[in-house]
Amino acid sequence: YSSMASMERNHNFFFRQLFDHESSTYTYLLGDTSNKEAVLIDPVYEHAERDANLIKELGFKLVYAMNTHMHADHITGTGKLKSLLPGTKSVIGKGSGALADIYLKDGDVVRFGSHQLWAAATPGHTNGCFTYISHEQCMAFTGDALLIRGCGRTDFQEGSSETLYKSVHDRIFTLPDHFILYPAHDYKGLTSTSVGEEKKYNPRLTKPLDEFVKIMEGLNLPYPKKIDESLPANRVCGVF
């Protein structure tokens, strides 16, 4: 892109990060301030009203309520947002095992106004994990594939450490170093990272594959607190 062209593109781009303290989930609102179309990535059920209210205040029309994957740690807000904001369509990756209005496959493009998100399949944490990339804004939403100095667990759902490693190295670490990465979660008060940082400092994914697999095997994480209520709900787009 030439500087001027990219300047023009940025001009009508809106971005807002939101947080759920309970599950430490980040939700992202992206919008086109010219035609007022917006998308919401990884909304949380308990905040559907907060999010719908903010979207209304800002004058946006929510076209898509998207998930990076079928979450096991919180109930998605997509279903409730569909009833709060009629006309909204739910979006999730094909292979996620969850119901939605639109199923994405690798390489699909999600458009809102003059902006777009490119869906890159990044399985490994689950089969249906997608990373949503804005090449125009130099940002990507990595879900649980890549977390800040970490990554999603691979011991539940269809988890596979080998697949996750390949996804991150092939689809995320190949983005330019200055791309800002926004994860689905952070537990230490960090809000974003960059490709360059994670390629240098991610304590797991900078290791060779065999070492990464051993690290993931040795995590000994507790059984996910809310998985038994989250998965059945998220399979049908949340409760509403």
Add this chain to the structure above:
Amino acid sequence: YSSMASMERNHNFFFRQLFDHESSTYTYLLGDTSNKEAVLIDPVYEHAERDANLIKELGFKLVYAMNTHMHADHITGTGKLKSLLPGTKSVIGKGSGALADIYLKDGDVVRFGSHQLWAAATPGHTNGCFTYISHEQCMAFTGDALLIRGCGRTDFQEGSSETLYKSVHDRIFTLPDHFILYPAHDYKGLTSTSVGEEKKYNPRLTKPLDEFVKIMEGLNLPYPKKIDESLPANRVCGVF
């Protein structure tokens, strides 16, 4: 600014928002990626090591550890950061009642690399409250003067609802509508707002002065949990 000039300015600007779950405090790291000078706004004592580590990983030299005011709800990280990152100078508003290496008065400019923050006195929550404004980046750090859809309490330290109202209306609401505002706290998972939004939707500060004063008088907030340990520590730049 012309588009191209502002493009150039943005080019070497780094920005990262950080969070403390305990006190719901936001800390902000701003840097010049060319000469590697950085400033940190409102660091929290318990996260000094997290912040120092991130600053080192990113290759920054922390020139200033700044506070928007003398906080009553957490101990500042400035003192500890000074020992973790030698050469760092602590900065706070004159009239805050707190010790620091540098005292700001209204209109002072804080420089890091080719970037600058303009210090605007916004008393009312405390006497020494400052808002730090980047005209170049269209952003301002409002401390507790203006919170997202709210504002800091005025019943402690040198709180004055009349003064706070005047500060916000004269110094923050006069900024362009598209300026992004970053507060010292948020308790609902919101991370930023804009001048335009707050001028339209702030439930307190959109009211006439007399109504605002009554709202603030009627808040009946509990005694600040950590005030008795925070203020003595923050008077001397934190514990370290």
